[in-house]
Amino acid sequence: MIDLTLDEVARITGGTLVLGDHAVAQGTNESTIVNGLVDTDSREIGTGGIFVAKPGEFSDGHLFIPAAIDNGADLVICERVIDDLAVPQIVVADSVDALAALATEVVRRIRAGGVLKVVGITGSNGKTTTKNLVRTILERRGPTVAPRDSFNNEVGAPLTMLKLESDSQYLVAEMGASKPGEISRLVRMARPDVGVVLTVGLAHAGEFGGIEKTLQTKTEMVTDLLSTDVAVLNIDDFRVEGMAAKTSASVLWFGLESGADVRATDLVATSTGTTFTLSLPTGESQSVRFGVLGEHHVMNALAAAAVAHTLGVPLAEIVDALQSVTRAERWRMEVLPTTKGVTIINDAYNASPDSMLAGLKTLAQISGEGIRRVAILGEMSELGEFSLAEHDRIGRTIVRLGIERIFVIGEGARALHLAATHEGSWDGESAFFETADEAYALLETELRPGDVVLVKSSNSAGLRFLGDRLGELFA
The missing domain is CATH 3.40.1190.10 (Mur-like, catalytic domain)
Incomplete structure (x- = not known):
């Protein structure tokens, strides 16, 4: 961050500058410069950093102020006065604002x-x-x-x-x-x-x-x-x-x-x-x-x-x-390095109906002698009332694309499995598993040289970790 004085940060954020337990009059800290990296994660704070304590849905950033200071924070921006701090704090009405x-x-x-x-x-x-x-x-x-x-x-x-x-x-x-x-x-x-x-x-x-x-x-x-x-x-x-x-x-x-x-x-x-x-x-x-x-x-x-x-x-x-770019991002159409003839495409960081369809079309385009295309799929989250219909549509589309083997994981994606089963022209084309561990136990033995495997789900389904496990298995 650029150089700012403590008073400037206080004025910009509409906060009150506090040293120890006492409010500091504006203008007394115009020579104290802060310019460290700003973060809401105490683990990311380094020497000279500025920690913003943000109340969250499951935790409260104020609880991690001591850890941020231990990691080197020189300034804390928070929503309530914290006693006995070794560094200045700026108390604001809303830390996100x-x-x-x-x-x-x-x-x-x-x-x-x-x-x-x-x-x-x-x-x-x-x-x-x-x-x-x-x-x-x-x-x-x-x-x-x-x-x-x-x-x-x-x-x-x-x-x-x-x-x-x-x-x-x-x-x-x-x-x-x-x-x-x-x-x-x-x-x-x-x-x-x-x-x-x-x-x-x-x-x-x-x-x-x-x-x-x-x-x-x-x-x-x-x-x-x-x-x-x-x-x-x-x-x-x-x-x-x-x-x-x-x-x-x-x-x-x-x-x-x-x-x-x-x-x-x-x-x-x-x-x-x-x-x-x-x-x-x-x-x-x-x-x-x-x-x-x-x-x-x-x-x-x-x-x-x-x-x-x-x-x-x-x-x-x-x-x-x-x-010069060879991958979109970690867990986004990431082709994992393997040496045992199985290609793992880990694309399980995000999934919407559009990106799911795009990934499956890419899998379908990969063809050739001895290649079997395998889709390992989880829930597309945050679809609300559209969830059932969109999972159903994707399940039917997979079969029409000619993808030979489908593994569906998690209750949120069950509709995808049912649609693929109803659309399928032969028994066993799609298999359903409650958990990634259950699917992994079968995949260990079923995947074979020549297979190209797409792992695709929303982040919340956690299948990116399954993709990494499969990458390690065949590395």
């Missing part, structure tokens, strides 16, 4: 230097992959800050923004939401120069209350953009396409359709990635050997290329950076 205010001010100050460019990315699927691709391109040109993992909510996004330094040239902000208004909140913090919308689908539809609420929320990315900004939109998604009428920004389209400004043609998907021709609005084009497994990830590559083009990156640099 304080975090947002601090992030907003840090971004504003660095922007005032005239160098920082901000990219905001949202969508029902592909945010993390696109963020990683944009970061890979931009960090070659200058200091770039982007979130780790999927830090894209009201806490994770500002924590990422607070990693900015005075010389940062690019901020890549992944912006997720579980309800309307959350993306607007993040957009107001970061003020993107480039706002990206990838897709609008059923991911988190249960939380939003339907696809129309999801559309309304994702549209928040572009409604506050200025006329000098750029909205990078997916022309292949009709819901995203409609956002062009909702923004004052200029629009740059990406996709496979002929009307796209940044377009992919001549796609060839294989078990090692996808090759395609990337075309820019300048008329330039170049072949790309994209090593991220799954044809659907080409759309993420196009979005990243559109962002880079907007920021003045030459085509050759864009292509070179894209070709």
Whole structure:
């Protein structure tokens, strides 16, 4: 984080500065500088860090203040006075609001230097992959800050923004939401120069209350953009396409359709990635050997290329950076290294109907003599009233794709198993297990050389750990 005095942090967050048990008059600590990394996880705090104590659903961050100080915290931001602390504390009304205010001010100050460019990315699927691709391109040109993992909510996004330094040239902000208004909140913090919308689908539809609420929320990315900004939109998604009428920004389209400004043609998907021709609005084009497994990830590559083009990156640099990426992210279409003839694709960090279908289509595309395709599937969470119908639809689709063996794990995915069984043309195509351990016991003996295995579920189902176990088994 940039240098701030204790008094500045107190003013920005609307808090009261406290040393020991006594409030400190404003102005007495203007020479005390804090500039460490900010976090809500005491385990991530290091020397000079700033710990934000956030009450949570299952625990209270205030209980971990001593651990944060032991790990090196120089300042605590909290919602109540904590007695006998060895470091200053700033007491605020709401720690999440304080975090947002601090992030907003840090971004504003660095922007005032005239160098920082901000990219905001949202969508029902592909945010993390696109963020990683944009970061890979931009960090070659200058200091770039982007979130780790999927830090894209009201806490994770500002924590990422607070990693900015005075010389940062690019901020890549992944912006997720579980309800309307959350993306607007993040957009107001970061003020993107480039706002990206990838897709609008059923991911988190249960939380939003339907696809129309999801559309309304994702549209928040572009409604506050200025006329000098750029909205990078997916022309292949009709819901995203409609956002062009909702923004004052200029629009740059990406996709496979002929009307796209940044377009992919001549796609060839294989078990090692996808090759395609990337075309820019300048008329330039170049072949790309994209090593991220799954044809659907080409759309993420196009979005990243559109962002880079907007920021003045030459085509050759864009292509070179894209070709350097071999996996989307940990547990996202991650091909695990094995030596015993079994290929494990671990894609069990997130799952929506769209991403589940994309993963299964990728599995279906992998064919050849001696190859048996195996799907190990768990629940797609946060679908609410759509859950039964969507699991049923995916179960029937699997059989139609010709995937030879299906293992379904967990009660939340039982409807998928039943649908596959009803749709199947032979007995035993799909097997159901209550737990991952039960499935593993059979998979140990059933998987054989030549099998290609996709492990896919929402994070909450925990199948990513099963995927890792299988990777170790056949390593």
